[in-house]
Amino acid sequence: MILVFSVGLGWFPSLANVDVDMGLGERLYLTFLPAMTLTLIVLAYMMRMTRAAILNLLALPYIEMAHLKGIKRCRVIAVHALPNALAPIINVIALNLAYLIVGVVLVEVVFVYPGLGQVLVDAVSNRDVTVVQAACLIFAATYILLNLLADILSIVANPRLLHPR
Template sequence: MNVVAKLVAQRIALGLLLLLAASVLIFVGTNILPGDVAQAILGQSATPQALANLRAELGLNQPAYIRYFEWLGGVLHGDLGHSLTNGQDIATAIAGRLANTLFLASVAAVIAVPLAVTLGLIAVRYRDRWPDKLISAVTLTSVSLPEFLLGYIVIYFLAVQLRIAPSVATIYPGMSLFQKLHAVILPALVLVLVVQGQMMRMTRAAVLNLMQSAYIETAELKGLRPFLIIARHAFPNAISPIVNVVMINLAYLVVGIVVTEVVFTYPGMGQYLVDHVAKRDIPVVQASALIFAAVYIGLNMLADVISILTNPRLRHPK
């Protein structure tokens, strides 16, 4: 096995171990919460016998490690359990919500990634001049503001004052792609403002780090235009750290989307999770948290693999 294949296999194995550890933390965390699940479902007027019967039905009388392995075995077979509040199959209920979240995250990513990389290259081209300072100031401001505040600002100006898009981002089956895009334009804009700053600054820093290299000086001596040197010679060699930060922010778009979905009442995974946390629906919370963890770990693992594959020192060890 060559060096690249070995490193990729190690990253994948590490990702699976992290996901297993995350499943343990999620199960333990949801089971040490104060209160009684059976009491929360049946209410304060429930009789002791009814509470005992429900605990037996839910398996709450079994030791925690047995319940964990039963839950993990069900997850490995695609069975996420049933909701305690309405009895629905969790996997079926989550499928549509997850698709909505991925759609919103994809729209934001399609805008944020090219925009951040382009702004980063422009900042490098006009280093320490007014375009660089303006881009840095705007992106730093957008990153510093909390998501919920950005959301309410966007709603006030673009939905209430200018009426460009609806303040409630509702999508449902049967809508056309254009209708869906129009519905999610405001939450997508908030997500773009939140994540593009870090990607832009990493692009700028990674490219600037290479601008003093010998091959860059050679390209300058050949008379190539500055932006062509940056885009054709510096940027490809800075791709590894940029890919890492892009993947981390893409993971954030999926995992950290909860606040944005709540602000815009978007029917995604975040809203679904918040609704069932309030109802103390433990199986739904466990399943949602595990999916978020899998997405986050998976995208970070993909970033590591891409960094390995794009590293010429590993691909050509001699």
């Protein structure tokens, strides 16, 4: 993305510092490339998993009955299929968010943005074990909390997951 959008087209800066006194528009402009890098990494996977979850449900008898009743396809998907597909979709989103939080290390190093990822890389190069441990602990705690949140939201979205079969 740096090669195409910064060097080739000249639309965005390849390196930029975001200050506290900058406006929102300027901050969004300067952080567009790193944000798009992180977004494009997981967007296709999330869309594919969502599509797979919906397609699995569209083959079930109650969806076929809704079609036979004459309900429009978009309403069948939104009202009948999507609520039952939310549990796997929520899990995929939570795992991808965890991946993004850990993957921000690479993006911060490539785009030279100050953050926890840059601190982690600097601590590794300086052999500062306590800072490396603290950064890894923050990443691990975030991962665990996102998985816990995904499990709670999955149960809220589909209460049948609470009861074993």
